[in-house]
């Protein structure tokens with residue numbers, strides 16, 4: 001496994017890094033990212049129908065140190081949005097508060113399908129809005145309920161749809177700013193960041209998902225380059 005070796009910020013912006021995010025973030029400067037949007041393991045030992053699983057979903061040893069590093073690298077008076085597993089809310093809440101985050105809101109992602117049926121049909125995901133310091137209020141705050149489509153989970157067993165992430169990135173960051181996802185999976189956050197004109201840093205420890213994430217970002221970069229060249233051609237014809 002490779003990890004990022006030292007580390008001027010310009011070396012890893014617009015990159016997907018392979019490694020344990022605790023180690024990688026430790027090498028990043030304090031107060032260096034503008035927004036964190038992440039979907040850590042839910043601590044539920046998840047395995048999908050085809051047998052795909054998620055590293056660190058069976059233990060919470062990483063949770064406190066990872067949240068501590070996430071807090072350190074986030075700029076003062078900025079926001080983080082973290083998905084979490086509802087059945088392990090106590091562990092997540094303790095880790096966020098321990099790190100210094102203030103929980104300032106909660107977002108429900110409503111699905112029109114059930115991921116599981118038992119006592120109820122499980123039809124939502126959830127994330128906490130976490131502040132470092134006192135971030136400014138957005139001019140037009142988004143609703144705290146967001147409808148999400150099924151991503152298809154082709155690249156990752158718990159792949160989030162880009163459409164659910166874009167409103168959060170637009171609300172809590174500006175074009176050109178740096179978005180960090182320490183648990184990047186198939187790089188849905190990084191793709192949403194790039195497509196909205198932000199820069200990104202993704203960190204993924206699983207070699208297979210890391211490879212998927214890198215390839216996906218190459219495709220997104222290529223798509224944007226084609227779009228740019230078409231619009232340049234059109235403007236030069238005018």
Ligand SMILES: C[S@@+](CC[C@H](N)C(=O)[O-])C[C@H]1O[C@@H](n2cnc3c(N)ncnc32)[C@H](O)[C@@H]1O
Pocket residue numbers: 019020021022039040041042054055056062066156158159160161182183184185186187188189203204205206209
């Ligand atoms: C819930 S998944 C994220 C899925 C992602 N939102 C997507 O759309 O593809 C969490 C990811 O974190 C990775 N992971 C777990 N522990 C990690 C660590 N300490 N450092 C970096 N990645 C880690 C897992 O391998 C997994 O891919």
